[in-house]
Amino acid sequence: MKTLVIYLMAGRETPELAEAAVEAGADIVEIGFPFSDPLADGPVIRAAGERALAAGMRTAACLEVLAETRVRVGETPLLPMTYASLLEAYGWERFDTDARAAGATGFILADVPAGVRPAFRRVQLVAPTSTDERIALAAADTDGWLYLVTVTGTTGTREELSPALAGLAARARAITDLPLYAGFGISTPEHAAAAVAVCDGVVVGSAAVAKAERGPGALGEFVASLRQALGGGDAGTG
Secondary structure: OOEEEEEEEOOOOHHHHHHHHHHHOOOEEEEEOOOOOOOOOOHHHHHHHHHHHHOOOOHHHHHHHHHHHHHHHOOOOEEEEEOHHHHHHHOHHHHHHHHHHHOOOOOEEOOOOOOOOOOOOOEEEEOOOOOHHHHHHHHHHOOOOEEEEOOOOOOOOOOOOOOHHHHHHHHHHHHOOOOEEEEOOOOOHHHHHHHOOOOOEEEEOHHHHHHHOOOHHHHHHHHHHHHHHHOOOOOOOO
16 A cells, blocks of 8 residues: 655644544654744745744644644654754754654654764655665665655645656665655645655645645545545555
8 A cells, every 4th residue: 555644834723634634544644843944845835834933833832733633643653844953952862752752753854864863763865866875875774764855956836746756766666675755746646646656655745735724624635635546545654
């Protein structure tokens, strides 16, 4: 079965949104902890992060949201996604301890490459520009699965699935047997179906955040359409 990962920005409405996403077929939920200079985020997620910061979503508040989300979604893996500066300010070990106590099952850091801070266990990202050596290092360090960034750029909705994904997936598949989940620019059920022809799951961010702005019902309908495009669900790992 193919895995569906849905990204949501941390906010007071996130627990309800996450519950709707899981009920509609999401296997894993990423929760963005907003940062003032999110280098990997496109306009939709950047705007959502700015709104979250304006609403007071600092690290402690995000951890409260994470804990509330855990209550709502049962055993579904929850992965905070953020940037190194937030952890530098909060404390790496403290963040690891507090986030796991709040219900995190793993982490994603967009700006910390494989090989840097290996003691902080997390899902590693690789891109079309990654060398085979870097892919191997990321696969050796990653937590559960490898995140394939389909484009050389920021997140965001796109008209077509990146043609670079197939080559990246093939190279990663030759290096590791770990699950490969593709993200960045996967915006529609058609994109998702095309992506899982060459990998094991998809991560949907900007399109999910845009739907979430219209409430749990709209998000649930969108997630259900993605789930249908991928086939039956699988809890995945995080």
